[in-house]
Amino acid sequence: MTELLTFPAASATLLEPRLPQPKPSTSPSRPFVTLTFATSLDSSLSLAPGVRTRLSGPGSKAMTHYIRSRHAAILIGVSTLIADSPSLNCRITGAASQPRPIIIDPHLRWTPNPADKVLELARLGHGLAPFVLTGVEAQSLPAASVALLEQHGGKYIPLAATSSGPSGRMRFDWHVVFDVLFREGLLSVMVEGGGQIINSLLEPRFHALIDSIIVTIAPTWLGQGGVVVSPSGIRDSAGIPIPAARLSDVSWHPFGEDVVLCGKLHP
Template identity: 40%
Template sequence: MDPPPASLLQCIHPYLPHTIPHKPFVTLTYAQSLDSRIAAAPGTQTKISGAATKSMTHYIRSKHDAIMVGIGTVLADDPKLNCRHEGGKSPRPVVLDPHGKWDYKSSQLRQLVDNSTDALAPYIIVAAGADIETKNEAEITRQRGKYIRLALSQNRLQNWHLIFDQLDKLSISSVMIEGGAQIINDLLSFQKTEPFVDSLIITIGPVYLGEQGVQVSPPTGVVPTDCSWWTGSDCVMCSRIGRR
């Protein structure tokens, strides 16, 4: 993979993680269409980013301790969640899977961890009462990942506090959150009162995906600050949002 253009690295650099006491630095980053869709339909993988911004994503991964996605993204994309930026380290995958749906033993990530010296096994966050298949738990443990059981409830705000507090206890000081839409909308919806997110890095592709697409649009308005833009075959908006 070719490195990102120098001008793009210069644009994103001020928005990369720095130390925050007692909480991980959170970067929310994703690619969307002109009509704010991140996929053409639920459960499908849709190409939006160009080559430069795809390379940027892997560079950003190398600058974080962990990369977080939800179970919907995992089931739709079977992602490897590693870093392909030359010389960069892969982050620890963190998967939000409250009901233990992911068949990890059959995933691309499981194969990658077995065949790579760099890729890390995931931390999978599940509800306290989730029924985990024994073979999946054994495979995760063998690869030095883990299931993290938390007292998740219908209170989404409380759940996010539990999740980020647990990651802090695991010495994860920075988290890159890539999706999916439910997680993105959830975090943005709390941003005015509970600013979990620190930086926002969004790739905007020159395409409309239509009304059947998966939309990112929080229920209340959020105003990013200190915005910077990069343009190429697509464009990138970087901003600060939340804690300084």
């Protein structure tokens, strides 16, 4: 197994107000959602689409795994899964449980393979198999893929696509996504990427679904052509461009050479 990571208690205390509480004071009606990602100084997630790019230093990487330990699920898009083959588990020392990987895959681009890291870790007991949210109807799912996922403890969850982009590709309404995950018993979700997932969730109509934002900023410029975090522009009633989103209740925390920005979306 890959070496476990440690995260200092003092640093964990700084993040505590930004994370879901083990015992909420009220009964929730939806999951606690944390949007978190690592970015360059030019707001890029990677050098180019499909190119794996490491941005987090050791301190902020340990922080990410600590945050994973505090959530019931980790959510990514299928493009990130295909490009990075991520482990989607938690390697922090003392973690009591593993988060459930959630894959947004409307067109069923991912074909599960026993050699996939996320499934290998599930077999070893070092992680959980993913739930795959897809726009493909249950009767049209490939039987071999269904069987393989279920053997590892994962499954497909078909959803109706509520909208489509300029290219005609299916998209899900985030209200529907989080409602389905809540009904699956997942009371907290850590959204990690990639770019399309992050930018779509930052659309104004979904701001109320996000409880916390934690961004690692690495001291590097990746240059033009990268995958950029930048939601669609918006205009006011007079047609004048206005900021798409702004954070409030902001705090900044250094972790090695990286700086971590925490905040909430300003209503």
